Amino acid sequence: MSGYQLSESKSIAMMKLLALCFFAISLISIPIAEARIRHYKWELKYEYKSPDCYKKLVITINGRTPGPTILAQQNDTVIVEVKNSLLTENTAIHWHGIRQIGTPWFDGTEGVTQCPILPGDTFVYKFVVDRPGTYLYHAHYGMQRESGLYGSIRVALPDGESEPFAYDYDRSIILNDWFHKSTYEQAAGLSSIPFQWVGEPQSLLIQGKGRFDCSAANPPMKADVCNNTNPECSLYSTTVVPGKTYRLRISSLTALSALSFQIEGHNMTVVEADGHYVEPFVVKNLFIYSGETYSVLVKTDQDPSRNYWATTNVVSRNATTPPGLAIFNYYPNHPRRSPPTIPPSGPMWNDIEPRFNQSVAIKARRGHIYPPPATSDRVIVLLNTQNRVNGNVRWSVNNVSLNIPHTPYLIALKENLLRTFSQTPPPEGYDFKNYDIFPVQNNTNGTTSDAIYRLQLNSTVDIILQNANTMNPNNSETHPWHLHGHDFWILGYGKGKFDPINDPKKYNLVDPIMKNTVPVHPFGWTALRFKADNPGVWAFHCHIESHFFLGMGVVFEEGIERVGKLPSSIMGCGQTKHLLKP
Numbered sequence: 026m027s028g029y030q031l032s033e034s035k036s037i038a039m040m041k042l043l044a045l046c047f048f049a050i051s052l053i054s055i056p057i058a059e060a061r062i063r064h065y066k067w068e069l070k071y072e073y074k075s076p077d078c079y080k081k082l083v084i085t086i087n088g089r090t091p092g093p094t095i096l097a098q099q100n101d102t103v104i105v106e107v108k109n110s111l112l113t114e115n116t117a118i119h120w121h122g123i124r125q126i127g128t129p130w131f132d133g134t135e136g137v138t139q140c141p142i143l144p145g146d147t148f149v150y151k152f153v154v155d156r157p158g159t160y161l162y163h164a165h166y167g168m169q170r171e172s173g174l175y176g177s178i179r180v181a182l183p184d185g186e187s188e189p190f191a192y193d194y195d196r197s198i199i200l201n202d203w204f205h206k207s208t209y210e211q212a213a214g215l216s217s218i219p220f221q222w223v224g225e226p227q228s229l230l231i232q233g234k235g236r237f238d239c240s241a242a243n244p245p246m247k248a249d250v251c252n253n254t255n256p257e258c259s260l261y262s263t264t265v266v267p268g269k270t271y272r273l274r275i276s277s278l279t280a281l282s283a284l285s286f287q288i289e290g291h292n293m294t295v296v297e298a299d300g301h302y303v304e305p306f307v308v309k310n311l312f313i314y315s316g317e318t319y320s321v322l323v324k325t326d327q328d329p330s331r332n333y334w335a336t337t338n339v340v341s342r343n344a345t346t347p348p349g350l351a352i353f354n355y356y357p358n359h360p361r362r363s364p365p366t367i368p369p370s371g372p373m374w375n376d377i378e379p380r381f382n383q384s385v386a387i388k389a390r391r392g393h394i395y396p397p398p399a400t401s402d403r404v405i406v407l408l409n410t411q412n413r414v415n416g417n418v419r420w421s422v423n424n425v426s427l428n429i430p431h432t433p434y435l436i437a438l439k440e441n442l443l444r445t446f447s448q449t450p451p452p453e454g455y456d457f458k459n460y461d462i463f464p465v466q467n468n469t470n471g472t473t474s475d476a477i478y479r480l481q482l483n484s485t486v487d488i489i490l491q492n493a494n495t496m497n498p499n500n501s502e503t504h505p506w507h508l509h510g511h512d513f514w515i516l517g518y519g520k521g522k523f524d525p526i527n528d529p530k531k532y533n534l535v536d537p538i539m540k541n542t543v544p545v546h547p548f549g550w551t552a553l554r555f556k557a558d559n560p561g562v563w564a565f566h567c568h569i570e571s572h573f574f575l576g577m578g579v580v581f582e583e584g585i586e587r588v589g590k591l592p593s594s595i596m597g598c599g600q601t602k603h604l605l606k607p
């Protein structure tokens with residue numbers, strides 16, 4: 026008998042011991058963290074739908090917009106097979122808030138991390154959801170998101186772990202604005218001379234439902250185009266049981282609008298922002314910007330004999346858009362029964378103060394604080410402006426408007442196709458001494474570039490977003506900036522021009538919240554810090570569809586040499602064609 030073989034009696038004894046161990050473990054029922062695979066098969070199509078009673082072509086996922094909610098647990102692997110059946114349009118899907126650690130090629134950002142998915146093709150995304158929280162997915166190809174290609178991702182804690190707050194029920198609600206013109210018509214207008222602005226949205230949607238008043242349309246619309254009795258556009262209604270606590274995961278994927286959300290007669294306690302626990306605070310109106318997600322706790326403690334309005338209102342722009350309406354339905358009232366009141370009006374659109382105050386109020390929750398590094402290795406100041414470039418209206422940072430090249434950066438950098446984009450680094454700041462952020466500039470002209478910022482792997486980077494006047498007098502807009510591949514600490518917000526000597530002294534280094542999307546308020550600044558610790562190439566851009574389309578973004582590269590072998594599925598466009606072996 027060799028020394029490696031066990032005698033029969035010994036092996037039986039071992040088996041008995043093993044069985045006993047398993048039995049003991051099952052008795053004490055320690056949860057064994059088991060990461061699962063969540064497999065989704067999606068087909069994207071253009072279909073006629075009437076989300077706000079007006080019939081138009083929208084992009085559906087398996088027949089629906091918003092698409093299905095991805096439900097997963099921390100550390101699960103999500104696999105989404107996307108079949109592009111859009112007939113004549115490319116696509117790509119971004120997993121908003123998922124950092125794609127180790128899989129930068131599945132970030133879904135066309136032109137940055139992948140080639141577009143061609144009509145008729147199926148693309149398989151595969152990534153790990155490594156943190157619990159509320160996230161989103163949406164198209165990241167041109168301005169396609171606003172055609173309706175979006176949905177929620179909800180990542181639960183592993184079995185046996187619990188949140189630092191209690192609730193009875195959990196709901197996801199996506200807020201949106203809605204335009205009747207097609208995405209394509211809008212994009213063509215924005216690229217035209219003279220400039221054709223998209224204007225204000227025709228309606229606001231709550232979980233994919235809204236209400237455009239067909240009778241007010243001028244010229245009048247026929248009933249097969251716009252019909253307010255169409256059941257497809259009956260308002261979203263969410264049924265609640267009196268005396269309970271609801272966790273509402275409120276997120277915004279508006280194309281343009283900043284929103285205020287409220288539930289008539291109910292306070293909301295903010296407990297999560299972009300997947301991070303917030304030191305709880307109470308609001309009546311929740312201000313929310315495109316790309317942000319929040320969890321709020323709502324107690325159903327009001328008169329249970331009636332329903333209540335849930336409303337959204339546009340803030341920060343002087344919009345003509347009517348409020349978004351939904352019904353907060355107290356069981357057992359009928360879910361479609363209109364509340365007996367007129368919907369509450371929203372805050373003043375141009376009152377920056379409460380919005381600024383909410384931003385400042387969001388801090389990391391005690392016991393869940395990840396303090397930032399005390400200092401940074403590099404400070405990049407990004408001046409946000411509207412410019413004219415060769416007769417086109419564009420948005421720029423430091424007077425440079427981003428043009429995304431046809432060869433995605435990730436592939437170009439990894440495969441040494443460096444001639445596909447400019448190697449002249451973009452500016453680290455703007456003419457601080459001479460640039461006045463308050464008036465319209467005498468010379469608003471800017472330039473375009475496809476250059477990117479290359480960051481030292483594992484370095485700490487500060488970003489100062491500096492807002493300014495647009496090309497219209499006395500006008501500065503709110504821009505929600507979204508960073509791919511990372512979360513950042515929000516070190517501070519300020520009014521006016523950022524002072525590089527004194528303002529950093531006021532940074533919150535104690536309990537800053539981490540987020541992936543943050544507003545820069547009109548004529549203000551926002552200071553962020555992040556660690557460039559995720560090898561890949563990552564977009565950082567204004568989440569307003571038309572602004573990013575018009576160049577309002579930058580791209581960061583870090584640790585490209587640490588990126589693993591790229592899957593060939595992301596290739597096939599621009600100079601990557603020759604990389605595909607027959």
Ligand SMILES: O=C1O[C@H]([C@@H](O)CO)C(O)=C1O
Pocket residue numbers: 222411495496497502571
């Ligand atoms: O990019 C934009 O253009 C318009 C306006 O500035 C020009 O009509 C607007 O409100 C934007 O946000």
